[in-house]
Amino acid sequence: MSLSPQWLDELRARTSLSTLIGKTVKVQKAGREYKACCPFHNEKTPSFTINDEKGFYHCFGCGAHGDAIRWMTDHRGLPFMEAVKELAATAGMEVPAADPRAAKRAEQAKGLHEAMAAAQSFFEDQLGGLDGADARAYLHKRGITDATRRAFGLGYSSDARGKLKTALRDFGEPMLIEAGLLIDPEGERESYDRFRGRLMLPIRDIRGRVIAFGGRILGTGEPKYLNSPDTPLFDKGRTLYNIDRASPASRSAGRIIVVEGYMDVIALAQAGFAEAVAPLGTALTEHQIERLWKMADVPILCFDGDTAGQKAAIRAAARALPLLRPGLSLCFATLPTGQDPDDLIRAEGPGAMEAVLAAAEPLVERLWRHEQNTVPLDTPEQRAALKQRLAAHTGAIQHPDVKAHYVQAFRERYDALFFARPAASPSPRHQRGQGWQRDRRGNWKPPLPPVGKEAHAIGASGMEQRLLRAILASLLRHPEQIVIHREALCSLRIADPHLARLLEAMIAASFGKETVETDGLLTILGQGEVYNMAKGMLRADTFTFTPHRTAADSDRALRDLNEAIRVMAQGPELETALAEATRRAKDNLTEETFAEQQRAHRLKMDHDRRLAELAQSEDII
Incomplete structure (x- = not known):
């Protein structure tokens, strides 16, 4: 199939971008443009603009940018050709066919789609009728509301062998067999309905078209679930149930x-x-x-x-x-x-x-x-x-x-x-990689900050502060973990001077002794504000990664601590990568630099979301 630039330009020109986006996002008129809260990232103040005249949208917050086709691929999650076909159908345009055989296949698929849509309508009617009483009772027992039932298009297939076959006879038996709705037995016996006595769950493609069914038995019998066979429309290894609804929802949920x-x-x-x-x-x-x-x-x-x-x-x-x-x-x-x-x-x-x-x-x-x-x-x-x-x-x-x-x-x-854990003094890799060195008295000291290059200081915000305190409190209670995570801990820069001093003391102690103990750490700190803060962190009501259900949860608490340290240390690296990618895109905006900047932005957003999840975790008590 060949789509010329002229044909694609005509498709874009016939598509009202504000109307397209307005189907799923609340848009407001703003002069000659429209504005909305960006669907690609969470925001309260609209920074997402839509320009119908120029045919593009742009978010000044996250940098999302594109035309009608890009909206369908990025927000709806459609493949390129599926996006083009859906826009063309709305605009009343014919998509060029590659050759007569492709046109014939497209026409055949159209007939199968129509048969599946008719079957879906038939099953829904059956669910609402006398025969569907048991299926409705099952849904009520499962707590499925009428609104949910309609949203998912649930239906019912009666126990009769030929009810669907009779209802859809205008499509012809060959097409219904090819669609997987009828079973064609060997020999001279007649074809019959594949699904009988089952709650019917339509399976849709990314464009929301019914391509198959799953049927759940309501009484006793096997199999519990029966799926349509593979057909020209349906390949179960390439399909996911609910992808048509979940794909756009995933863009908002992240x-x-x-x-x-x-x-x-x-x-x-x-x-x-x-x-x-x-x-x-x-x-x-x-x-x-x-x-x-x-x-x-x-x-x-x-x-x-x-x-x-x-x-x-x-x-x-x-x-x-x-x-x-x-x-x-x-x-x-x-x-x-x-x-x-x-x-x-x-x-x-x-x-x-x-x-x-x-x-x-x-x-x-x-x-x-x-x-x-x-x-x-x-x-x-x-x-x-x-x-x-x-x-x-x-x-x-x-x-x-x-x-x-x-x-x-x-x-x-x-x-x-x-x-065994590492020996008393750090390895050359630690000395060179993290810059820790002994002072004149033989104590281990952290490196000076890099000259002329500001790094993000961790702990400046409330969310980071809470998570950082939980990490340090956990390390105080489990000081054997300091050596295990020393390399990541050495990379942290902390805005709060007292928390920074506490972490420095922990790392220095891990260099000086193979086994670090809580009492030993407190002795190193001496008296003063940092000592009092550390004592306070050891109270039972302090935020810390602590098992709270059973003894088996101790492994989970340590896994959460491991991930919290990893995520905390990863932040500055991702921030630097995003700044560098943004700089390159600003200096030379190409499709490659734009994609790099968007990817760096997504990684940073994922990191921030995970950091927030850890900071609000039930395991921090």
Whole structure:
């Protein structure tokens, strides 16, 4: 298919950008332009402008910029050709066909889409009729409201073998068989309805067109869920349930959530989590992971806490490893054992679900924890086997930089678990890399700030201050963690002089002794404001990463501490990268520099969001 620049210009000219954007965003007239709160980042004061005459939108806050086609790809999440086709249909334009065969396929697909739409309408009517009483009772029992039922287009297929076939006979049996609505048995028997006696859940493509169905049995019988077969419209390995609604929602939420099934998605949407999707009865495929990355850099995979759910999480992790690229990964949220999203939300409310999502583990941490807990690690042979399993994971990663970081991350965790901590004095790498040196009295002192280059001072805002205090309070209570995180801690610059002095004392003590103790740290501080502050941090009511449910939560508290230090140390690096990318885009605005600046901005926003989540975590008590 060839789309000339002239044809695309005509498409843009026929599209009212303010009307297009106004379908999902509240816009206001402002002179010759329109304004709105930017849908690409959270803001209270409108900085997003729409110019119909010039045919572009621009956000002065985050830099989002584009035309009608870019709006459809970036906000709606449509592929380029799907965006063009939808805009052309609205504008009354014919999309040029590449050749007669392509035109024939397009016409055939059009007929199949019409058949699926008719089937969807038929199933909805059946749900509202006499035959749909059991299905309505099931939805009521599950707490599904009428508004949610209509939003998802739920329906019902009666137990009769030919009711749909009769209702849609004008399409002809061959088309209904090709659409997967009828089963064509071998021999001389007649075709019959595929779905019978089931709650019907339409599966839509990114443009919102019905391409398949999932049917849930209402009584006893197998399978519990029956999906349409693969058809010219439907490939279950490339499709995600609810992608048409979740894709635009993910732009506003800044995340995409992957759950296990249809009803999980529906329950989440009803509770306010519109950015949820589900695979269609199989493990996540490579195509589905790539599609998720078009919506968010780090999708959240939310699985049940039982054995099956955790196995599914590890299968997804293994499937993703060869695909990993800088900035693109997965993270994993685990539901309480025995509960699905609907159970959790109905029992404890949406806040409980949000807490589960906020506690999601990075991919590297989930793999490490899984391999560490798979078998006992009591003997040298078992420990060596752990090392081999970790090496198999890193060996699957194709991108060299990502692989190197995973190798380092696993090595650090492995060494911290099995080998002695570093010796008393720092390694040459620490001395050169972080600049710590001994003074005339032999005490370790931090480096001076770089001349002529201002770095971001951590702890200047309330959010950073709260998280930083939690980190330092945790290190006071668990001083053995200082050595493990010393390199990251050395990179921090802290605005508050008392907190800075406390951290310096911790790092200096870790250089001077192999084993650091809380009492020893207090002795080093002596009397004064910093000493009193440290004593106050050891009170029971101080913010700190502390297990608060069971003894098993101690590992989680340390994982949260690890991530908090990592995120805190990452901030200045991301801020510098964003400033540099912005400078390059300003000096020479090209598609490449603009994309680089947008990516740096997204990474910084993701970092800030995660920092806020950690600062507000229930684990900080």
